[in-house]
Amino acid sequence: MPNSFIVFIQFYRKFLISSLLINFLLFSLGSLLFVIVLDKLFIALIIYLLYRFTSLKNELVFFYNLGFSRLQLFSLAILADIFLLILCSSINYLI
Numbered sequence: 001m002p003n004s005f006i007v008f009i010q011f012y013r014k015f016l017i018s019s020l021l022i023n024f025l026l027f028s029l030g031s032l033l034f035v036i037v038l039d040k041l042f043i044a045l046i047i048y049l050l051y052r053f054t055s056l057k058n059e060l061v062f063f064y065n066l067g068f069s070r071l072q073l074f075s076l077a078i079l080a081d082i083f084l085l086i087l088c089s090s091i092n093y094l095i
Contacts, residue, residue, distance in 0.1 A: 007066055008076050015047070019081050023088040033089060040081055048074050 026036045
């Protein structure tokens with residue numbers, strides 16, 4: 001079985017660039033960290049619903065076959081997003 005971290009990165013890489021851009025955009029606008037976290041959770045909910053109720057759910061079969069559930073993938077994606085948010089906030093604080 002492949003490494004779980006590598007499999008997750010393969011799922012999350014679709015959202016990585018857009019997540020970083022949203023982080024830097026919201027920080028440059030001077031938004032509060034709490035507001036940014038709420039925005040990110042709302043965006044994650046929309047993406048989850050897209051994968052749940054559209055034909056995008058067929059893309060998750062690869063991850064199902066490797067033992068990942070939809071809940072695991074999106075929970076890890078939210079945790080990774082919060083980690084990137086904290087990293088971006090510390091970088092923004094240094095600048």
